[in-house]
Amino acid sequence: QSALTQAASVSGSPGQSITISCTGTSSDVGAYDHVSWYQQDPGKAPKLVIYEVTQRPSGVSHRFSGTKSGNTASLTISGLQAEDEADYYCCSYARSGIWVFGGGTKLTVL
Amino acid sequence: EVQLVESGGGLVQWGGSLRLSCAASGFTFSNHAMNWVRQAPGKGLEWLAYINAAGTAISYADFVRGRFTMSRENAKNSLFLQMNSLRDEDTALYYCARDQDWASDFWGQGTMVTVSS
Numbered sequence: 001q002s003a004l005t006q007a008a009s010v011s012g013s014p015g016q017s018i019t020i021s022c023t024g025t026s027s028d029v030g031a032y033d034h035v036s037w038y039q040q041d042p043g044k045a046p047k048l049v050i051y052e053v054t055q056r057p058s059g060v061s062h063r064f065s066g067t068k069s070g071n072t073a074s075l076t077i078s079g080l081q082a083e084d085e086a087d088y089y090c091c092s093y094a095r096s097g098i099w100v101f102g103g104g105t106k107l108t109v110l
Numbered sequence: 111e112v113q114l115v116e117s118g119g120g121l122v123q124w125g126g127s128l129r130l131s132c133a134a135s136g137f138t139f140s141n142h143a144m145n146w147v148r149q150a151p152g153k154g155l156e157w158l159a160y161i162n163a164a165g166t167a168i169s170y171a172d173f174v175r176g177r178f179t180m181s182r183e184n185a186k187n188s189l190f191l192q193m194n195s196l197r198d199e200d201t202a203l204y205y206c207a208r209d210q211d212w213a214s215d216f217w218g219q220g221t222m223v224t225v226s227s
Contacts, residue, residue: 003154045220046207091214097169098171099145099160
């Protein structure tokens with residue numbers, strides 16, 4: 001199972017919106033709505049920010065939103081803040097209890 | 111408060127074995143599936159294995175199937191990962207994570223495994 005494809009880096013200024021894409025195949029992202037997104041600060045464990053493509057866990061800012069179209073899922077962060085600077089990973093269910101992560105995207109807030 | 115605490119990591123020689131443990135607290139462990147995920151130094155997250163709540167269904171990433179064995183002991187709120195035939199590329203921080211709604215909603219802080227050749 002190949003890793004999902006994410007851009008290595010993305011940047012934005014405070015207050016702007018950015019979108020991180022996650023491209024898979026018709027066997028993973030395109031086949032299931034079990035896509036999640038994780039935020040990871042340096043030296044910390046990942047934190048769930050989106051699950052089931054669009055759902056936001058309790059306590060996660062409403063500035064985080066998720067969508068999916070075909071084989072590509074996307075995470076949008078609106079009203080960018082300095083604290084959003086982190087690595088972001090997508091993850092998708094693939095088949096028969098198999099999961100696959102994206103390679104990760106480093107978000108820089110300028 | 112949900113807590114997951116991994117242990118058992120360390121330095122091991124190429125070809126050797128290690129058994130990782132994950133102690134769960136603050137939730138009903140037997141109601142949740144669990145995952146193991148690893149992260150090599152400076153690299154991204156890699157999903158390794160999944161076990162359902164009862165421990166009756168287990169799945170593995172292709173690159174660890176046959177070498178790693180995941181198990182759980184619900185009576186002791188514990189999760190395990192037996193790792194055999196360790197290779198250089200298995201050097202990583204190993205996380206256990208709770209599964210909820212098809213996502214990993216809580217993660218431990220990880221235990222480091224270093225394979226020395």
